[in-house]
Amino acid sequence: MAEQIEFDQAHQALQEVTDALENGRFVHVRRQLQDMEPEDIAHLLEASPRKSREVLWQLTDPEDYGEILDELSEDVKDALVSKMAPETLAEATEGMDTDDVAYVLRSLPDDVSREVLSQMDTADRQRVETALSYSEDTAGGIMNTDVITIRADVDVDVVLRYLRMKGELPEATDSLYVIDQESRLIGQLPLIALLTTQPDIPIIDVMNDVDEAISVEASDSDVASLFERRNWVSAPVVDENQHLVGRITIDDVVDVIREDAEHSMMSLAGLDDDEDTFAPVVKSARKRSIWLGVNVLAALTAASVSNMFEATLEQMAAIAVLMTIVPSMGGVAGNQTVALVIRGLALGHIGDSNKRELLLKEAAIGFLNGILWALIIGAIVVAWKGDWVLGGIISAAMMVNLLVAGVAGVSIPIMLKKMDIDPALAGGMMLTTITDVIGLFVFLGLATLVI
Missing domain, CATH: 1.10.357.20 (SLC41 divalent cation transporters, integral membrane domain)
Structure with missing residues (x-):
């Protein structure tokens, strides 16, 4: 019932925005877009004809571009990104996960992609370039390099003070990863264990062994199968030398599962899974x-x-x-x-x-x-x-x-x-x-x- 109400509300919003566009009420449309969530705007864009879509994109707050692009199908995303200036696109990618930024840049011509990278700060550019070095259908292509790592020889209190100083955690963080001096993964510390352990206890005494780390070269389908079988929220990604290079979270895996399902369904009819409903x-x-x-x-x-x-x-x-x-x-x-x-x-x-x-x-x-x-x-x-x-x-x-x-x-x-x-x-x-x-x-x- 809740899903039906949500669907009806989305359909009503689409109709209201369409009517307002046809009547030239652009100020009203801009206000409506400001009140909508990024995922709802993405749905609205995908459900709109191409001419209306371009107008809607121009009326959307540029600060929301990154989150909206993250929700769009490939065909629609490519069409919008191709008309954005490199500096605008670089600003839109601020705050996006590394794997999502890499996904956007892969669809751009090489010269435009390089120009967008040049607009980023050094740290962000290095993270994105690392993600771009892996194939998009591998663990390296969908992983996020924003990972919190700790050492095994410190106390719980040191880690807690470090997290308070940091102020925030990456999304879907359920564990911190323990590495040695050469950045090799040696264990993980669930947040629950961190919060319920005495402050003077060394991390090495409370950390868990890593049962199964994901190889950076593993296919995204294999990653999805592992998450399904193990009921993971997140998982570490390592290279051939067991160096920690990133992590994959459940939201990335959901995207893989959805894309695989769409691919299978559309392939039965000989269509691309990312085909735009309103393509030329x-x-x-x-x-x-x-x-x-x-x-x-x-x-x-x-x-x-x-x-x-x-x-x-x-x-x-x-x-x-x-x-x-x-x-x-x-x-x-x-x-x-x-x-x-x-x-x-x-x-x-x-x-x-x-x-x-x-x-x-x-x-x-x-x-x-x-x-x-x-x-x-x-x-x-x-x-x-x-x-x-x-x-x-x-x-x-x-x-x-x-x-x-x-x-x-x-x-x-x-x-x-x-x-x-x-x-x-x-x-x-x-x-x-x-x-x-x-x-x-x-x-x-x-x-x-x-x-």
């Missing part, structure tokens, strides 16, 4: 036409199989009426398996040790469903057309195609994963092509031989 027509059409072209080739492949049996189709109209049933059932069954396997690969549930068992399981499911639906469809065809031979042909084709769908549904995503091709992007299309071709070939082939 020509740009959107160009992106989508590529996927449509690939699907045309797949459709032509299936059509060529039908063409091989043109004489059979001409002799018996009933076959032409029924020929779409087998490939359609195979496609649905196979895509169910593909979705299951893609999810298993994303969660790390499937590997070399268990893929054979999974293949046998899905083949058995395909076989059992094949028997069930072969009997059902066969009976329907016999009752409908009064032809036992035709009922037997479609039953046999159904069994074969559902069995193939189960095997292909497991094999295709695993094969694509090994080839470093996104299974979510190509798996469904490949599966549908295979089930269409096999289904048509078996059904029409048996009809040609028997009838």
